[in-house]
Amino acid sequence: MKKHNFNAGPSILPQEVIEKAAQAVLDFNGSGLSILSISHRTKDFDEVMDTADKLFRELLDIPENYKILFLGGGASTxxxxxxxxxxxxKAGYVNTGVWSKKAIKEAKRYGEVEVLATSEDKNFTYxxxxxxxxADLDYLHITTNNxxxxxxxxxxxxxxxPLIADMSSDILSRPVDVKKYAMxxxxxxxxxxxxxxxxxxVRDDMLEKIVRDLPTMVNYRTHAENNSMFNTxxxxxxxxxAETLKWAKKxxxxxxxYRRNVEKADLLYAE
Incomplete structure (x- = not known):
């Protein structure tokens, strides 16, 4: 019987994506090398990066005046x-739960944080x-799915x-009007x-609004100017x-x- 993972961490990927990834671990693109062992400065991997960028833009209708960065460190970074x-x-934050509270805590290291709204009074149930x-905020931060x-x-x-959103757990689950977001x-x-x-x-104009001298790897401009390839x-x-985006398009x-997600949610809540 097929097993399901209802944990909140890494999800189960589409089976065909897992199979392609498993093959790439053994031999990537017929190169004789594993995807785990190739240089990131190769034509084959350039194509992977180009595909990821192109399909992300296509699936979410991301305008050309946005950069797509692929970084390490997770959303917590x-x-x-x-x-x-x-x-x-000063920045504004909406507190809707654990991840919002963590974002607020980290932001307070750099300036004034105003919690504009919170649902803590009812245990974050709304x-x-x-x-x-x-109007004088540097940005407004929300967590779209808690x-x-x-x-x-x-x-x-x-x-x-400028509106900045943590969409870790609902990206690609519904249509998004990217133009409403600065990041x-x-x-x-x-x-x-x-x-x-x-x-x-990240919208291009935000890269011109970086407010302080930062370590190279923390500065978004570093990664935007180097197509996420400043380091490995x-x-x-x-x-x-990239393979998941291919599957999503297909x-x-x-x-x-979104249709599938609504169907699954309706099934669960009806029960």
């Missing part, structure tokens, strides 16, 4: 990197709405300041790949991510994934 890059004076967003508490943003909110980031292990690669979709990227997870893209 992004909690402080977002603030290190963009928090000059998404706050109708709160004021001050795996521990089961709450999710079902629509893309409007914000008068979207997340650990890829929930929906796209094994743990080890983090995606960051997480080669195998990026390869699997079955009908984000709209089909």
């Amino acid at each position: 992004q909690f402080f990197e977002v603030a290190a890059n963009f928090l000059g004076k 998404i706050p709405k109708g709160f004021a967003i001050p 795996t521990i508490y089961g709450t999710e943003y079902h629509e893309d909110i409007d914000s008068p300041v 979207i980031y997340g650990g890829a292990q929930k929906n796209l790949a094994p743990a080890g690669v983090t995606f960051a979709i 990227p997480p080669v195998f997870p990026i390869y699997v991510l 079955i009908g893209g984000v709209q089909e994934l």
Whole structure:
């Protein structure tokens, strides 16, 4: 009988993606080398990176004025990197659970953090709405899906300041209007790949707003200017991510994934 994984960590990937990844571990593209052993400075891997970028853009309709970065460190690293890059004076956060609280804690190291809304009064069982967003914020940060508490943003909110979202656990699960966001980031292990690669979709103008002198690897501009190849990227997870995006396109893209997710959710909640 097929087994299912209901844990909140790395998800079960499509079977055909797992099979392709297993073959690539033995022999990548007929090169005689494992995907685990190749140089990231090869034509074959350049094609993997190009494919991942192209399909991400296609599936989420990401405009050309956004960079797609493939980084290490998980979303937990992004909690402080977002603030290190963009928090000059004050940022707004919406507190919807464990991951939001961790992001808030890290951001406070770099400037003033104003919690604009919270659902902590009811143990994070709802998404706050109708709160004021001050115009003087450097950015507004939200967590779109709160795996521990089961709450999710079902629509893309409007914000008068740059909107940054942690979409670790719901990326590609529903259509997203990327243009409403200054940055979207997340650990890829929930929906796209094994743990080890983090995606960051960053609007170009944000790269000109980096507020402080940073260590090279923490600066988003470093990775944008080097197509995520400033140092050795997480080669195998990026390869699997590209194969997952191929699979998603083949079955009908984000709209089909969304249809399936609604169907599964309806089945669960009806029961």
